[in-house]
């Protein structure tokens with residue numbers, strides 16, 4: 001590692017103490033930029049990397065709300081506006097009790113490069129709260145969302161900062177958030193939030209976009225290596241928005257998905273998972289996957305077990321960060337897994353990724369493989385700007401074209417900077433260079 005990068009990583013770790021997810025994400029990107037730095041000394045002399053690793057703005061706020069028993073609860077709200085070189089800050093909101101400023105910074109940092117890779121005009125940001133929506137009534141969720149927006153509305157807007165959903169924030173929450181925003185600003189500003197319901201300005205295909213996009217990206221990787229999805233066995237971790245629609249697309253393309261998971265355990269169905277049963281349990285009833293064998297008695301629920309124990313040819317981590325560690329990677333390799341494509345953000349630990357590289361497992365990094373969600377969010381903004389709505393087919397075709405282009409860019413940049421075939425390297429350098437060029441042209445900002 002170059003002395004400059006080593007020193008920079010140390011400076012960032014010192015400045016962001018107690019934020020290991022953020023420093024993990026920064027280290028991963030900075031390591032892969034070494035070959036770029038040696039060809040572009042102006043990056044070091046203008047201190048561009050240090051500027052890139054410091055958010056443009058970090059907003060922290062109190063979110064007081066009343067629960068159904070009339071007790072006043074207090075949560076913490078976050079919005080990290082990380083980089084606006086390529087457009088308005090763009091990135092989802094996460095509601096989860098584990099949310100901290102460091103987690104939001106890691107997600108916002110990743111978002112800069114992901115959004116850049118899409119080729120669209122969107123900057124990077126992320127937000128959320130340590131609020132736990134699980135077990136809360138609809139009325140409590142609504143009061144929380146309204147209180148959250150009471151502060152957030154000052155900072156967002158269609159040309160400023162455009163939030164969307166993430167873990168714990170789906171169609172219901174986006175509806176409450178948009179309703180509160182509209183009332184507070186007294187304008188029907190559709191493009192200020194994405195992931196909206198299709199009846200009031202949302203895009204057809206947005207709900208499916210991250211999962212579908214991840215599978216489109218994997219299909220490109222496989223085609224590049226003369227492999228295919230048809231009749232192959234897959235496992236998908238999680239059973240939320242990303243996982244469900246990855247499962248659906250995998251099945252549409254002829255793969256057999258043997259297992260998926262949630263925070264309570266793994267469901268294994270040798271005949272192939274039933275998408276409609278999963279959707280009913282997770283999207284509609286919001287229950288534990290332990291209910292799945294009540295619908296299909298042939299299936300087995302394994303409490304507290306990870307999905308990686310189920311032998312498969314291709315694996316799709318679509319749940320949460322650092323959910324696939326070295327020992328999980330060893331298990332996958334032992335079972336002959338040939339491809340891992342990340343639907344979630346940073347689900348594989350650095351040690352797991354290293355092992356995949358050593359063992360020749362194709363690895364599709366989150367920045368590229370899960371960029372379909374934000375890409376269709378940007379298409380939602382385009383539709384909103386012209387007060388139009390495209391068909392599902394049109395959105396899906398554009399999504400496929402974008403995922404194809406991202407795949408091409410990854411290979412192009414990996415090759416150009418001396419790491420042929422390394423998708424993670426290509427995603428980092430390709431995503432970085434577009435942002436860096438804009439930042440140069442803006443001067444010291």
Ligand code: NDP
Nearest residue numbers: 166167168210238239240241242262263319320344345373
């Ligand atoms: P959801 O909240 O819809 O779903 C998350 C799923 O992961 C739930 O099924 C949850 O289980 C499960 N889960 C959480 N922790 C674990 C764990 N430790 N082991 C197994 N399962 C777990 O979130 P999304 O699907 O929207 O997001 C998933 C990931 O994808 C996140 O990393 C997110 O940042 C990323 N992402 C999402 C995008 C989107 O458009 N939604 C876009 C790009 C990235 P339970 O139901 O029990 O809570």
